[in-house]
Amino acid sequence: MNKYRAAFATAFPLTLPICAAFLFLGMSYGVLTVSKGFSVWYPFFMSLLIFAGSMEFVTVGLLLSAFDPVGAFCMALMINSRHLFYGISMLERFKGMGWKKPYLIFGMCDESFSINCSAAIPPGIDKGWFMLFVTALNQLYWVTGATLGGLLGSSVSFNTKGLDFVLAALFITIFISQWQNSDNHQPALAGLCISAACLAFFGPQQFLLPSMLLIAALFIYFYYRGGIKP
């Protein structure tokens, strides 16, 4: 087996839960967008180029309101600010990735980040190709779903209620395996508890930013206090 096929064979099974989620959630995005009077090109290009689920839904609303590109830019910064943490986490892992690096960064959605940062890539598997396949497959699922939804429009209806739990299940499963593979559980607990407390205090729309600030502040404190081995 050559290195491309080996990397693909390792990456593909890990993306299957995301395939299910992205095809159907992407479809609902496509259906929603064309139901607002846009052609199928809109969900296609927005899913391909923005490639950040919640911001794509928000952009449909922005397209229907008054022209405000600066507002759109700031909204995207706020909604996606969690990506800053992904970048800091992947600084080392993406080193030496050459031409693949810009695409790996471009396509770093929650799900691709989760897999690329947590997967125990077996020795002998090319890390760069593995991460490239994970990222590209996930984007393929999402764009395919959004475009299909845009083409089929409201003529499709299936009961997918509860399917979005697949993403929660994915994140919880990765959380558990990271927990089992590490001796120091403080960072994991800090992330979980601080976010939960902020959710209770600030509500579902506002809690991410304060969570991130508190987590960063705590870890910076850990750094200067010393004694924590990551």
Add this chain to the structure above:
Amino acid sequence: MTLTQQIITIAAAVLGTMATRFLPFLLFPAHKKTPPLVLFLGKLLPPAVMGMLVIYSLKDVQLLGGTHGLPEALAIALLLALQLTLRNALITIGVSTVFYMLLVQKIFI
């Protein structure tokens, strides 16, 4: 909005999103020495971010009204049992999601 205004709006959304993804790599390029504090954060953040994503993916669960988070709690309990015994992520994610869909579609309506 005209087509041009729509394209500019979408471009602004793309630019804002990409700024959040590329900024750390632009601030700390590979050919320069990354500050030790940032390296330290890069090692501590992944487990914390997964914890944050767990909460993020459950943020719309209604604990005080509706089904009081019962279907979510049951599905997560099944997920934990499966993952701690079988340790097969695909089975864990697949079975617990189908179980959750059955719960919210057939039982907790």
